[in-house]
Amino acid sequence: MLDLVINHRSYLMMRTPYQRTVNIWATIALLLQVLITPNFAVAQEEVASALRRYKDREVSTGYYEEYEALPGRQRSPISVPSFSSSLRRGVLPLSRTAARVRIRTRLVDSHQGIKFYSVLRCEYCHVEQTKDIHTVRANLTCRQCHGREPISGIQFAFSPMNPIRRHAYVCAKCHEGASVSFATYVVHEPAAGSLTAKMDFPILYYSYWFIFLLLVGTLAFFIPHTFLVGVRELIGKVKKPKRDNERHDEGDDEQEDIELSDKPDDRRDDDRDDKQDDDIKRDDPGKG
Amino acid sequence: MTPEKANAMTTARIKRFSSVDRLYHLFLMLTFLIQSATGFSRLFFTTSWGKQLGNVFGGYDTSLTIHKWVGVFMMIGFVIHTIHLLTRVQWRNFPQSVFGPDSLVPNFKDAQNLWQRLRWFFGLGSPPKFDRWTYWEKFDYWAVYWGLPLLAVTGLMIMYPMVTSRLLPGWALNIAVLLHRAEAVLATSYIFIIHFFIGHLRPTSFPMNEAMFAGSIPLDEALEERPDWVARLSQEGPLELVNSKPPAPWYRVVYFVFGYAALACGVYLLINGIIHSGAVRLH
Numbered sequence: 001m002l003d004l005v006i007n008h009r010s011y012l013m014m015r016t017p018y019q020r021t022v023n024i025w026a027t028i029a030l031l032l033q034v035l036i037t038p039n040f041a042v043a044q045e046e047v048a049s050a051l052r053r054y055k056d057r058e059v060s061t062g063y064y065e066e067y068e069a070l071p072g073r074q075r076s077p078i079s080v081p082s083f084s085s086s087l088r089r090g091v092l093p094l095s096r097t098a099a100r101v102r103i104r105t106r107l108v109d110s111h112q113g114i115k116f117y118s119v120l121r122c123e124y125c126h127v128e129q130t131k132d133i134h135t136v137r138a139n140l141t142c143r144q145c146h147g148r149e150p151i152s153g154i155q156f157a158f159s160p161m162n163p164i165r166r167h168a169y170v171c172a173k174c175h176e177g178a179s180v181s182f183a184t185y186v187v188h189e190p191a192a193g194s195l196t197a198k199m200d201f202p203i204l205y206y207s208y209w210f211i212f213l214l215l216v217g218t219l220a221f222f223i224p225h226t227f228l229v230g231v232r233e234l235i236g237k238v239k240k241p242k243r244d245n246e247r248h249d250e251g252d253d254e255q256e257d258i259e260l261s262d263k264p265d266d267r268r269d270d271d272r273d274d275k276q277d278d279d280i281k282r283d284d285p286g287k288g
Numbered sequence: 289m290t291p292e293k294a295n296a297m298t299t300a301r302i303k304r305f306s307s308v309d310r311l312y313h314l315f316l317m318l319t320f321l322i323q324s325a326t327g328f329s330r331l332f333f334t335t336s337w338g339k340q341l342g343n344v345f346g347g348y349d350t351s352l353t354i355h356k357w358v359g360v361f362m363m364i365g366f367v368i369h370t371i372h373l374l375t376r377v378q379w380r381n382f383p384q385s386v387f388g389p390d391s392l393v394p395n396f397k398d399a400q401n402l403w404q405r406l407r408w409f410f411g412l413g414s415p416p417k418f419d420r421w422t423y424w425e426k427f428d429y430w431a432v433y434w435g436l437p438l439l440a441v442t443g444l445m446i447m448y449p450m451v452t453s454r455l456l457p458g459w460a461l462n463i464a465v466l467l468h469r470a471e472a473v474l475a476t477s478y479i480f481i482i483h484f485f486i487g488h489l490r491p492t493s494f495p496m497n498e499a500m501f502a503g504s505i506p507l508d509e510a511l512e513e514r515p516d517w518v519a520r521l522s523q524e525g526p527l528e529l530v531n532s533k534p535p536a537p538w539y540r541v542v543y544f545v546f547g548y549a550a551l552a553c554g555v556y557l558l559i560n561g562i563i564h565s566g567a568v569r570l571h
Contacts, residue, residue, distance in 0.1 A: 133465070136334065175449070182453035185461045192466055192571035207463050208571055211470040215570075218431075218474060222424075222482045226490075228409040233491040 109150035129188045138174075145170050145187075300507040302521065303532040304420075304499050312369055313500050316432070319362045321553050324476050326355040328557055331469065335564045356447055363440045389419040389520060392430070398423040419516040428483060435475050442468040466571045473570065480558035484551055501543035502535040 104110040111117050122142040123130045134140045145161075152159035160169035163183065171178035171185075190197040192208035305313075325341060329351045332338025345351035378385035386393050402423050404416040421429075445452045445464040452461060487497045492513065499505045507527070510518050521527060535543075 177450050179450070179453055179458075181456075182450060182458045184458035185449075185453070186459050189462050201459070201462070203459075204462055204466065207466055208470075211467055211474070212570060215470060215474040215477075219477060219481070222427075222478070225406075225424075226482050226485050230485065230490055232409050237491050 105153040105155040107153045108156055110153040110156075111151060128191075132188055134187050144173075300527075301504040301532050301534060302507055302510050302518070302527070303504045305503050307503065308372070310500060310503055312365070315365055316362075317550055319358050319365070320475075320479065321550060322358045323355060323362070324472075324480075324557055325553070326351040326358070327472055328476075328561060330355070331472075331568055332561070332564050335567045337560050337564055338567075341560075356443075359440065359443050362436060366436050366440065389421075389517070392421055392426050394423070394426050394430070398426060415513075417516045418514045419520065420514065422513075424486065431475075431478065435471055438471050439468060439475070442471070470570050476554075476557065476561070480554040484554055488547075488551055496544060496547050498535070498540070498543070501547065502540070504532040504534070 104112070114120075126142075129135070129142075134145075147160060152161070154161040154163070154166075156162065160166065163180070167178040167180050167183035171183045175182065186201060186204075189204065190200055192201075192204050193212065194205075197205040197208070326345050329338055329342035329345060330348065333342055333348055339348075342348050342351050345354050385391065387395055389397075397419070401416040401418060404413060407413040408415045442464040445456075445461060446468060449458075449461055452458075452464070487493060487500075488495060490497075492509075507518070518527075
């Protein structure tokens, strides 16, 4: 019995040439896989050890909530508009397959196949993307966020720009504590009044038109209004003596008012005589 | 103007604004001008004028610090004003006091007045008889009253983006930046064009409408534009009760200088803003 077990063990330890070839081929396949698998994105190294990363902290719940991607927990109750994943470009919407090809959001190298890419500058094609606050005011260059070549599409699994890690890999470089929700800030926002904005970022579009029409409407009403006040009062000032007469002589509305204000005036006159205040009396329109 | 009238102008006056109201206005003037100047320096920072303006406040970053602090002061002022406002409502006769003529709440008479005044512009009728507050004064008040909280809320959102993105999605910051800028442009253009014109250039108030500084207006001025108010006051009791002292000469000098300094600041910002408006977008 014992012999049988030993024999069996020695049989297992012996390797046939066939089994060796399998191992060799498996090793080659693994090496090939390592070679063709795209590089991992360059992460912001804010941890002490690249190997251990957060391991010594992970038991404490919630301590790293702002740094970790917790899509379910950190997303705010209001959903994010489909800005980046919009399939609509131009007049007609693209089919999903066509969009996958035409919109390079899932490619390892989103600029794959572009002629003379190496000699082009980013702003040569991305003109609108150079006008936002980050570029104009914070003086950021494209590379500071989008990284070195190849610039992957934002939906590419290992892209630092992928929404599942964008907050930690990109935003948190400057905005300490950036969360998933924070990373939904649209850096390259469409022109707020445009039809692109209406499709991609409707709330921005409607906010813009609300405040714009309020601005234009207020000024369009009050500037002519105020100007007319000025003109009309100037005419009134020039014709001042005539207008004083008009107050008393013509106009039914005026007459009514004078009658109304006469009654209290009589009462007031009695009071006032004691208090020797003649100025008000003289100025009264009811006196004629 | 006859000597009699000149005499009447200096003696008979009706009180229009309490000292607290004038203090609010003074506070708002100072803070608003600082906010406009620092805000414009940030808005126009791509232009050489914007850079110069920013240098007055210590540069691009320091002007933002000033902008934030003064903004916080404005918010505190707004809260104090609102609490003060609630204590001033006559709660005993609640609906009448709020919708009555002494209140700044718009009512149907304002719409009538507006319509009558529009007709008067084109010589189609007599000018409307205003009560204590005219419709444009009410508009002025409520424009600030809703504009300030909007600027405050959007400003706080931009000040604390991390906290904001916890409560709201991050793209709410896009909306906040847009609304803050557009509302600021609306507020500054309204104040520097329309409010300044009404306060200074309008023929009846030229060279300066002193009511907000002196606190009282001459009786003949009130009779000219607000006869309904004077009639109401005289029905309530003798006008002597509301008679108030004219402002002291030194005080007039002070507020004339101050008012014109503020006017100059505003017009300077307005003109340069218009000149450089090509460099900025509303969004």
